[in-house]
Amino acid sequence: MADSTALSPGCAASPGAVSRPSRVISITSGKGGVGKTNITANLAYILSRKRKKTMVLDADTGLANIDIILGLTPTYNLYHVLTGEKTLEEVMVRGPGGILVLPAASGIGEMADLTRGQKLTLLDELNALKEPLDFVLMDTAAGISQNVMYFNLAAEEIIVVVTSEPTSLTDAYALIKILYQRHAKKRFRLLVNMARSAVQAREVFERLNHATDHFLNLTIDYLGHVIYDAKLQEAVQFQKPIAELYPAAPATRCLRAIAETLYHEKPEVDEDGTLRFFRKNILTNGRE
Numbered sequence: 242m243a244d245s246t247a248l249s250p251g252c253a254a255s256p257g258a259v260s261r262p263s264r265v266i267s268i269t270s271g272k273g274g275v276g277k278t279n280i281t282a283n284l285a286y287i288l289s290r291k292r293k294k295t296m297v298l299d300a301d302t303g304l305a306n307i308d309i310i311l312g313l314t315p316t317y318n319l320y321h322v323l324t325g326e327k328t329l330e331e332v333m334v335r336g337p338g339g340i341l342v343l344p345a346a347s348g349i350g351e352m353a354d355l356t357r358g359q360k361l362t363l364l365d366e367l368n369a370l371k372e373p374l375d376f377v378l379m380d381t382a383a384g385i386s387q388n389v390m391y392f393n394l395a396a397e398e399i400i401v402v403v404t405s406e407p408t409s410l411t412d413a414y415a416l417i418k419i420l421y422q423r424h425a426k427k428r429f430r431l432l433v434n435m436a437r438s439a440v441q442a443r444e445v446f447e448r449l450n451h452a453t454d455h456f457l458n459l460t461i462d463y464l465g466h467v468i469y470d471a472k473l474q475e476a477v478q479f480q481k482p483i484a485e486l487y488p489a490a491p492a493t494r495c496l497r498a499i500a501e502t503l504y505h506e507k508p509e510v511d512e513d514g515t516l517r518f519f520r521k522n523i524l525t526n527g528r529e
C-alpha cells in the first residue's frame with residue numbers, strides 16, 4: 242500500500258474468508274451534484290464500522306473527490322493499476338473507519354483511451370486480492386459517458402441517485418434507458434437524496450418508476466432516501482463523513498438505514514457459488 246494509512250500486512254483475512262462472496266455496487270446518476278460521492282463515502286464508512294471489509298473505488302476519472310471528502314492525500318491511483326504500474330494493494334489507502342480507498346485516476350480523460358487489456362487488469366487485480374472484500378462501492382461520474390457505462394456494466398448492482406429536481410429525474414431515466422436497452426441491465430435501485438421528507442422521496446421514486454414502467458416496461462426498486470441536512474455540508478467542509486462527524490444527524494440516520502439494508506441483504510451468487518468482482522464476460526464479449 243501507498244503510505245502510512247496503508248493496510249498493514251498483519252491485517253490478514255479471517256479464516257474461511259476466501260470463499261466469502263463480495264458485492265460490487267455502483268453508485269451513479271444521470272445528473273451531477275446529486276450526492277453520489279458523499280453517499281458512497283458514508284455508506285462505506287458505516288459498513289466498515291460494522292466490520293464489513295469495504296472498498297471505495299473512485300470511478301470518477303474527471304473530477305476526483307472522494308479522497309478530498311475523506312481528507313486523504315494518496316500517492317498513486319486507479320490509473321497506475323489500470324496501466325499495470327502498481328498492484329491494487331500498493332495503491333489502496335485506508336480512510337476513516339477502516340475504509341479502503343482506491344483513488345481515482347487522474348491522467349486519463351476517458352476509459353476509451355485505455356486498451357481492453359488495461360481495463361481487464363483492474364478486474365484481474367480485484368479478483369486476485371488476498372484479502373477478500375465484502376463490498377466494493379464504486380462512485381461514478383454523472384452522465385452517460387463511456388467511463389460511466391464501463392463501471393456500471395462492471396458492477397453487480399446499480400444504485401441510481403436522484404434528487405427531486407425534474408432534470409435529475411429525466412437524466413436518471415436516460416441513464417437507466419441506455420443501461421437497460423443497450424446493455425441489458427435490469428436491476429436498478431433508486432436512492433432519493435436531499436429529500437424534504439420520506440413522503441416526498443417516495444413520490445419522487447413513484448414518478449420515475451411510473452416512467453420506466455410505462456415507456457420501458459421496466460420496474461425499478463426503491464432503496465430509500467437521505468434527508469436534506471445542512472450538517473452534511475458542514476462535514477464536507479471538515480473533510481469527514483457526516484456519519485463520523487455527526488452520528489446523530491438526520492442524514493446520518495438515513496444513511497445508516499440504507500447501510501443496514503445493504504448489510505442484511507444476501508448477495509446474488511453466480512452459478513458456481515461465488516460472486517465475482519466484475520462481470521468480466523460483459524467486458525470481454527459485450528459492448529462497452
Ligand SMILES: Nc1ncnc2c1ncn2[C@@H]1O[C@H](COP(=O)(O)OP(=O)(O)OP(=O)(O)O)[C@@H](O)[C@H]1O
Binds near residue numbers: 277301383435
Ligand atoms: N443530503 C444532503 N443534504 C444537504 N446537502 C447535500 C446532501 N447531499 C449532498 N449535498 C450537497 O451536495 C454537494 C454535492 O454532493 P456530491 O459531491 O456528493 O455529489 P456528486 O453526485 O458526487 O457530484 P458529481 O456529480 O459532481 O460527482 C455536497 O458537497 C453537499 O454540499
Ligand SMILES: [Mg+2]
Binds near residue numbers: 277278279301306380
Ligand atoms: Mg462525485
